[in-house]
Amino acid sequence: MIINTFKYYILDALKSLKRNITISLASAITVTITLFIMGIFLILMENVNLGMNNIQSQIEIKAFLKDEISSEEQENIGQELKVISGVKDIEFEDKAKALEKFSEQISEDNSSLLDNYSSSNNPLPNSYIVKLENPEISEQVISSIKNIDGIESVGTDKEFTDKIVSISKNIKWFGLSLFILLTAISVFLISNTIKLAIYSRRREIGIMKFVGATDWFIRWPFIIEGAVIGLVGAVSANVLVYSLYKIVFIKINESLLLVNLISPSYVTQTLQWQFILAGVVIGGLGSSLSLFKFLKV
Structure with missing residues (x-):
């Protein structure tokens, strides 16, 4: 029916x-x-x-390490960074790599600035590049990173991040x-x-x-x-x-x-x-x- x-x-x-x-x-x-x-x-x-x-996936935070820390302390810092809420991935960047990247970024007119620097007197510090799950939580992540022993300073393009968010x-x-x-x-x-x-x-x-x-x-x-x-x-x-x-x-x-x-x-x-x-x-x-x-x- x-x-x-x-x-x-x-x-x-x-x-x-x-x-x-x-x-x-x-x-x-x-x-x-x-x-x-x-x-x-x-x-x-x-x-x-x-x-x-x-x-947003390209927005990064750089955690610059103190020069006097040991290799073991350096690894411990990496482990602490990994467990911070909102951190997607971390990548270690040594002094040599940092100098190489910096030399690629500066213009030819300013290339003479690096003439007196080499691996023996590299002024740039070792660092961890921290990638975020969400740029909106960058402030909380930066605050957590600053509390870690062995971190000299934290670098981020806050203005750019805020604009993207x-x-x-x-x-x-x-x-x-x-x-x-x-x-x-x-x-x-x-x-x-x-x-x-x-x-x-x-x-x-x-x-x-x-x-x-x-x-x-x-x-x-x-x-x-x-x-x-x-x-x-x-x-x-x-x-x-x-x-x-x-x-x-x-x-x-x-x-x-x-x-x-x-x-x-x-x-x-x-x-x-x-x-x-x-x-x-x-x-x-x-x-x-x-x-x-x-x-x-």
Whole structure:
């Protein structure tokens, strides 16, 4: 009995889609456009977050060691650094390596500054390069490092770190706000388009109510119809987003080799299911909500 009833709902929904093909296509196109815009925005935010994460992963703290400490004390300091909360990894940099890196960083005009220095009179100290799990906790990590015996000083680009943290927070809040706004606009547009489809069948709904059909008996075919429209729109939007992003991805990788972007497979492996779920839910929910007015007969 339940199977037959559900079969009736599906067949009735498919007949309605065929009978109202123009409005159904308009609804599907609305879903496609709104989810396409949403998809472009999500990919943009994913790439921005990826770029920010790459920058954040390069933020480091340098713990400079006192010259008089022994090798054993040096190793103990490394062990203490590893267990500090928020420290992702540490790397030891000896005096020779520090001098080599410094000579590579200074300009040719200032290269004479190092003419009188060599391994025998290297003025640079040994140090540990500390990488963080999250730049937002840099202050706590620096405070913990300063309390370790054998640490001469701690070096960090605080201004740069603070700026990166601030930009990252602003991007997240902006992304969340825009996502909520786009979702609200999408639901509004899709619901109103579906409402037009239901409005054209208001007489049919009134007759069904008059002969004693329950609200849910009337509602289910419309919900299924809306879900099918949402599914078609979601698949179409996914194909468009994938095609466009793949072209952009290839072009950028050809011209900007150092730019790291998320793979187009993200659209087919992750975004596709989000699109389908969003399309089906919004389509079905939009149909159900739009029916309330017409069921009050």
